[in-house]
Amino acid sequence: MNRLLLCIGCNEYHSSNLPALNGAIPDAQGIYTLLVDPQYGEYHSTNSILIRNPNISDVSAALRKILFQYGDIDVFSLFFAGHGVAKDGAYYLCVKDSEINSLSMSALATADIFKAINEAKPKQSNIIIDACESGAVVSDIGSLLKPEIIGGANTPAITIFATSASNQLALENTSGGTLGGVGTKELMSYIRGEKIVQNTRPYLDLSEIGRVASLSIENNKSQSPNVWGLNLCGEALFTKNLNFTGDTLNFSFALTKTPAQSGIGQIIQEKAASLWGVYAELSKRTDNEKLFEVLNDVCGKVASGSNYASSFISGIAPNLVSEATKSNDLFSANQVLAVCISVLLAYSEKEPEANKVINLLISEWLVENRRSFTKLNEISLATPYGLLSESGGLSDLYYLPIRISKILGWLGAHIIISQSLGISTGSDTIIAKEIIDKILNEYAPSIVAMSDIQSPYISLIYEACRRLELKEQAELHIGLMFNSFVEHGGKIASADIEAKRILQYLLCRDIRDFSGFYSLVANPSNFLSTLFLGTKTFGLEEVVDPYMRKLDHLHFNLFVPRNHRDFGIDVIREGMNFSFQVGHEIFTVADFISAYNSRINPEIAKDTSLNSPIIRAACIIASMIFPDRVAWFSLEGLDS
């Protein structure tokens, strides 16, 4: 594998506007030494280049040599330590003879680096900049996204790691007798394995290092780093992961080993623009359906026994997660991982390695969940009205109850999946209980039956409550939900209601009259099935049965797919809807449970795909992303 490294360190400057630095050369030297070491970076020790205090002509010559003289490059990494200057919307890396008033002629513009990379077409590129004002490099993202630079020029993978924000000076750390940037020190500690990024994959992606390093540096309040990048060619191979605990032979690196110019590479390259498009949106908002559509489009075209879809998802997921983490949404990264898992679920039969990748993604999903639930518990739930949206206004009448159900559902899924996969849930259990109690105490009036999409979430929180022995909390939740369901005649919103019709739904709900608007109502609903199953789980039949007549004629449904590997598909075509109607053979909860046990359970049992705990977990996660389906198989407390 052709892995090349160019390290540039510049302490000395001719210009009086660029003061001398102390740490740039030691940083460049340190990174170079680590990355050419076969124990760490495995970069080519002869062809890789380290230059100290260069002039601009030295840098150009070095770039030309490394990018164009050694044939096809698998991984190219560029490290720069020195002064960086943002000027007129461009960003320049300054070297010894750079002049502030003629940067375009005397410094290295990041845009020129990208052009050179696009021309040389290494399969994977990493750019690390540890410099004053280096965070301004993100201002170049707009120009990077232009199709003529990205899509048209075949850049299959590029990641940028910049360790300080615009108008900030990169701090030089003098501790320990070595001078150098805080960001670089942090980076080296991950390369050496002193700090853990993850332990599930044999190589580290620069974007995932950047994300974890960002959190660490941000916590030190010294520098705020930026990292972004998108890898379309399989697993990233920036550096070895010394904390990896598995067996490298378990990974085929199917896409990573495939030439970018191959048929598969071309198919992915054709989708580059749309992939960059959804990537760029992630820091602003999470559009699960759009992300699913774009990823699934690629996977559908490349999935085969050669594991290309698995390798593609495995490679792109860390980038998507890193970008999503920049969003204000506490659950954005978790949702991105859930989308990746849902996409791959459909190919888990076709691709032998899909289960392995799904398993890795689930592990990362659990880690993200822990992070999110801790923040939710410590910040959002400690703030009055913390779960309401700042600008939502009236619309939160509809969205807040659903948001609460989602939080509880994700929490439930986290507990169930952790337990099912044999992962310790000690501290999770404590946080889960605190969150459930706080929500029940502070948000009880908004624990109401509003939409059929609450169904998968409440089914999972009931199952989690059963496992955690939180009977009292579950009973209270069921009571609140059942009361509001009965109060509104069971007329909850349909799972596919359009956002523009929600106000109309609320108006009809308010006056209890849906004449002319019955299509807004879920008929049949999953919701009532879920409530009945919860009722049975917690032995509340005697409480619920006397209210059944108030639900007379209501239709409810359970959909069971023929193959649960389809659970991540938008519309599942193969499978059976089991429909019921209150007052028609269903007069008590027991009537329904009897039918459930005789009809639904045997149907679920037919699907052998559910023998795999990974598939079960992936299905539960898919129902979090596509809440018009419920993972009925996950409810295990019905026989107790």
Added chain:
Amino acid sequence: METKRNFEHFSTRNEQRIFREMETELMGELREAKINTTLSPENIMRYHHGAGWHTHGVNEDIDDAGKFESQSLTTEIKFEDILNQRMDVSAYFNKIADHVHGMQMRLLYKVVGESTDKSGNIVSTKVEGSIANSFLAMLRKIEFGVDRNGNVSMPQIHAGKEMSEKMLQELQAQGAEFQAEVEKVKAEKTAQALEREAERLARFKRHPDE
């Protein structure tokens, strides 16, 4: 010479995309309004997934489950009609809605037909000898329903225009004896329906406040 390209002229692509979405929405509303004249909107169910549905208490076996059928319709709008402003817009939408409604009704009759063929719940004019006798036989065979408000609902008769007129003429031409028999059967069937409904409601557990 420049090759032929699909130029746009002061592009209104976004506005026209929204317009097309509204077209689909309007067609949906018209179709729904028409189907609501035949079926109560509260009894129309919408499924998101699957190849069919199994109704507890109706289909005993999963093999008896209903199967979803897809319907499609192709329409044509001529450039010249647009250019000449010759489109009757409301007629265009109504025609499509009628067509879709027609397809749905044909499917409904097909399903009802299959069900009655299976159960043997069929009345034949050839066997009964006349339309009037067939009508009485039909009333005797059928069970009346009770709606959500406790009112007994009379059966509906769906027939083409010609057949409807013929039926009406023959039924009106019958004597008092026939009318009395019809009323008697209706009263019996109504009483049976109410009795069944009372039995059904008695199966619910009573609330302590009741």
